Amino acid sequence: MSSRTTTEIAFGAAAEASRPRNAGFALAMNRALIEKAKLWLSRLLTLAIGLVFWHLATKYRLDAYIRFENVPSPKQVGAALWTHLGDPRFYVHIGVSLRRILTGYVLATLLGIGIGLAMGRSWLARSLIDPYIEFLRPIPAVGWIPLAILMWPTEESSIVYITFLGALFPIVLNTVHGVEQTPEVLVRAARSLGASRAQIFIHIVIPAALPSIATGLAIGMGVSWFSLLAGEIISGQYGIGYFTWSAYSLINYPDIVVGMLAIGVLGAFSTWAVRALLFPLLAWQKASR
């Protein structure tokens, strides 16, 4: 409060004192470093505890309703992972899955944001599209698999379609929501500054909707992986979902966990990539906090 008043008074004279750096600064830095180290240590510790439990449960074939009898041990999984990491075929599975995700997700992003913006801005677009959205949205992408196989000419296209569909709805809905959240006063301000309808759409509506669109894109990425795996498990000869499921069919249990680990890493990586790509566009939000 007092600093604000001072700044207000200093109006006219160019003035805002640079942030004071006192002697405690270095100390505070040190403390922050220690806090960070503590955080990472505790994270590693809980992971280690989990690993030890897994090891013991498989070693002593724990059977307490959940059976660890057929669960591969961490050591077996580690060995299998090591082998696969040196095997080009493993990367073919990963590459195929990534390509499907990329195709389906990019299409869903383009179409989803497009549809969402149109629905949020135009009454006509909304009344035309809304019934379809409301009717189709409750059907999970997985439910589409049989029909998709019948409809699409190739297995590949049907899996990409499922992946696309999974991402589409969260992106559309969050985009519509974002457009609706545009503060009216900003639109009025832009009009009074001489912006045309198209300029308002580009410079006001889209940036205002962006945080919500980003949420839709992050959720969409998750759902899109989920749908992809279901698609690959049910049909297909390649992909990390197929790899995981065929390990089960072939009674090669360590590979199940290798597949799961790969899925986890890929999923986390793709969500991180979405965030990293969107970050520059949302930097203003961070600065505003």
Next chain:
Amino acid sequence: MLERLIQCPRVAQPPPLTTGSAAPQGEVSIEKVDVVFGQGNEAHAAVTDITIHIAAGEFVCLLGPSGCGKSTLLNSIAGFVKPTRGHVLIDGQPVDGPGPGQGMVFQQYSLFPWKTVIDNVAFGPRMHGRSRAEARSLAGEYLDLVGLSNVAKRYPATLSGGMQQRVGIARALVNQPRLLVMDEPFGALDAQTRAIMQENLLHIWSRIGTTVVFVTHDIDEAVFMADRVLVMSAGPGRIIADIAIELSRPRHRDITTEDAFIHIKRQCLDIINVESRKAFERQNY
């Protein structure tokens, strides 16, 4: 009118700004304006039978209680509201929607949060096809005018309320409007900041000389700032008094405790009391 202008000459300072116009502009004529919202049984008049003439370069305050229709009247000048009857003319031209000619300053939170301060101010020129560099250099001049060059690269949410409003003023002024319309721009600020902002605005106005229509419900604010105070009453909104404020300029905070100021304020209060009682009785017949 002329007499009043002679009595309180504005400080003549050569404007160092990139202004184009030479002839005085921003003459506002409001002729028999009614604004009715809703239709049929739901219809209610927000303002009725408003006739005002504002000379170019005049600083006019619309003073009235909340809900008296002063914002509606302001919005009809800004072009956001179309009068149901009557005309609003600026320099003889009917107002046809909002635009940069009527620079608008809102109550609060009207800066674009995703744009830096300089790009907020550069918005108008950018929309009119100026290059980014041109728009920014123009914006820089107006940030200088409101004393905020030092925060040009910050985002609005990191500024205090008073600073945000100064950015809002710069953003409206960069378009070189004929008229500045301000809707309780300092209403959300604390008392000290508000007092400083009032002086700032008068200082800025003394350099650019545009017509200002300023809505407020604070009588001290109106008397301190205006050449002329138009008092409105509610239900439906009408002008009940038109008071010339004959205090010399430049005005500083000190005058608010001087006899002349208190005298004028008392006169205003008397007129407002008498007129609002009349209006109240009219309503109850």
